[in-house]
Structure formats: C-alpha cells, structure tokens
Amino acid sequence: MNLSKSDMLRLVIDTLGKMSDVKDIKITSEINPVESLALDSGNGIEFALEMEDKLSITIPVEDNPFVKNTPIPCARTVGEIVDFLLKLSAKQEATK
Secondary structure, eight states: OOOOHHHHHHHHHHHHHHHOSOOSSOOOTTSOHHHHSOOOHHHHHHHHHHHHHHHTOOOOTTOOTTEEOSSSOEEOOHHHHHHHHHHHHHHHHHTO
C-alpha cells in the first residue's frame, strides 16, 4: 500500500487515538506517544501488529515503531513514526 505522508499521518493518529486512554490531547506529528499518550514500548508492539494489518507490510521484530534503535534507545515522535512506516513500506513495495 502506497500512502501519502498526510494519509499515513492520519492513519497513525487514528490508531494511536484508539490505543490511548488519554483523550484530552490533540495528537500531532510533534508529540511523543510514550510521554504524551501514556503508551509504552509494549504498546509499540501492539501498534506494529495493527500497522502490519492496515498497511500489508512486515515490521521486523527488532524494530519497535515507538523506539529509535540508537546507541541509547529513545522514543520516536508521531512524525518519526510516520517517516519510519513510509520508509519501510516503500522498501517493501520496491522488493515485490
């Protein structure tokens, strides 16, 4: 599935909104779901499975969408999650 960045952002925001019990915050590309939506890396696994179904992609087990794989792991913003999913989706589309 080849989505535009704005469509992917809407899909990610909608999915995060359904996952979070925090309802009094507007989800934007700048927020961090771990800090702002009371989600954790375990929720990232649930989110990954949801995105795999919605986007018909495979997210490698070692890649948690909520956490950057850097020497010191840190949480991604919604915008970084969108970029991560777009990059992964494009890479997998190119190999089909």
